[in-house]
Amino acid sequence: MTTILIVEDDETNVQLLQRLMTMKGYEYCVATNQREAVEIAREKMPDLILMDIQMPEEPGGEVSATAGIEAIRELKSDEVTSPIPIIATSAHDLPEQRNRFREVGCDDIQSKPYTDFNDLMTTIERNLKGSSPS
Numbered sequence: 595m596t597t598i599l600i601v602e603d604d605e606t607n608v609q610l611l612q613r614l615m616t617m618k619g620y621e622y623c624v625a626t627n628q629r630e631a632v633e634i635a636r637e638k639m640p641d642l643i644l645m646d647i648q649m650p651e652e653p654g655g656e657v658s659a660t661a662g663i664e665a666i667r668e669l670k671s672d673e674v675t676s677p678i679p680i681i682a683t684s685a686h687d688l689p690e691q692r693n694r695f696r697e698v699g700c701d702d703i704q705s706k707p708y709t710d711f712n713d714l715m716t717t718i719e720r721n722l723k724g725s726s727p728s
Contacts, residue, residue, distance in 0.1 A: 596641045596642075597621040597640040597641050598640060598642050599622070599624075599631070599634055599642070599644070600612070600622055600623070601625045601626075601631040601643060601645045601646050601662065602644070602646045602683070603627065603648075603649040603650060604646075607646075607708070608626075610708060611644065611708075614711060614714070623640065626649065627651060627652055627653055627655065628650070628652065628661040628662070628665045629651065630653070631662075632665055635675050636672075636674065636675060639674075640678060641678070642678065642679045642681065643678055643679070643681070644683055644704070644718075645662045645682050645700065647662035647663060647683065647684040647686070648684070648685075649662060663695070666680055666682065666695070666699050667698045669699075670700075671699075676699075679721040679722070680699070680701055681700065681702045681704050681721060682700040682702070683703075683704045683705075684705070685705070687703070701721055702717055702720070702721050
């Protein structure tokens with residue numbers, strides 16, 4: 595069964611994504627900070643990662659604007675986890691930020707807040723199939 599790693603520190607978004615993954619028949623696991631994201635990705639080897647960009651670096655820590663970017667860098671530099679598609683999720687959807695996300699190795703970008711679930715699922719399914727992002 596397909597497993598999605600949801601990396602998100604906002605509880606409302608976590609619950610929304612959990613419901614959506616369940617409805618679509620995907621298994622999921624959740625990380626709420628950079629350290630957990632890397633540990634769970636290495637342990638569970640999910641089929642895809644939805645990576646929040648702004649989150650704490652460690653449990654109980656302050657939100658960092660770059661924790662998600664650092665997690666992507668770490669996972670993409672490891673030959674074991676580098677093939678896992680990573681979709682960066684961010685409320686900051688400017689061209690220079692999109693370029694930065696791609697430079698560190700993310701495979702696609704999804705804007706937040708999640709308002710178009712069809713668009714989100716299309717992005718997930720495209721990356722699960724290994725298609726190149728648009």
